Amino acid sequence: MNWIDIGALEDIPLRGARRIKTALGCVAVFRTGADEIFAASDSCPHRGGPLSEGIVHGQSVTCPLHNWVFDLNTGQAQGEDGRLDIFPVRIERGRVLIEGARLTARSAA
Numbered sequence: 001m002n003w004i005d006i007g008a009l010e011d012i013p014l015r016g017a018r019r020i021k022t023a024l025g026c027v028a029v030f031r032t033g034a035d036e037i038f039a040a041s042d043s044c045p046h047r048g049g050p051l052s053e054g055i056v057h058g059q060s061v062t063c064p065l066h067n068w069v070f071d072l073n074t075g076q077a078q079g080e081d082g083r084l085d086i087f088p089v090r091i092e093r094g095r096v097l098i099e100g101a102r103l104t105a106r107s108a109a
């Protein structure tokens with residue numbers, strides 16, 4: 001595993017997200033109300049809405065454009081035919097780490 005430090009947990013707003021730019025496009029890193037962290041592609045599969053500007057509730061995010069709701073564990077849209085790419089993330093001593101090899105693999109696809 002190739003974990004990349006992308007910043008402090010405190011830099012991500014509670015029930016919000018921070019967007020990180022990668023060579024492949026933007027990835028949204030979400031922080032839930034329970035201080036859990038999830039990472040997913042920032043672009044909604046419906047019409048490209050910026051999910052990092054969506055509303056985080058429980059372990060889900062609602063797209064700001066047309067309100068599709070995505071499970072942040074699986075990336076699956078509830079009741080819709082769409083799915084987000086999900087990336088492994090973890091918290092270590094207050095820092096947020098994302099698995100870099102997966103991002104690289106995605107670029108090669």
Ligand code: FES
Pocket residue numbers: 044045046047048049063064065066067068
């Ligand atoms: S662009 Fe996300 S629900 Fe339409």
